[in-house]
Amino acid sequence: MAEFSDQVFDQVRRIPRGKVATYGQIARLVGRPRSARYVGFALHANPAPGSDAASIPCHRVVFKDGGLCRGFAFGGPEVQRAMLEEEGVAFADEEHVDMGACQWDPAEAAGGAPLAGASGEAVPTAPPPGFDWSRELGEL
Incomplete structure (x- = not known):
């Protein structure tokens, strides 16, 4: 799991200040679209949390609905929220980031060009149009 x-x-180091990404988004960017939970496991063991240039800013990773991590390993959701607010991240309510305003778009950072994976193929950064989350998550 060290390579993962x-x-x-x-990928988390690429998320700019004032933006957030989802666990699933990071999983897709590393080429493992069904591994969002493992992204969380990796971040729980983050060797360099924080927001300076040498850190891995795991506080910038949230759930797909913008929810903060109740088990945020480095101080709880209150600390995660404070760190995000300090960076200018907007919140929709007490527990959710305003994803419309603050979700990171890696393609935007690349000048609108599609992102390429390790083998050169385009990497999806969002589900395709008409994607059925309920079916995907087995919530039928």
């Missing part, structure tokens, strides 16, 4: 964790850390 390193890939996760590399």
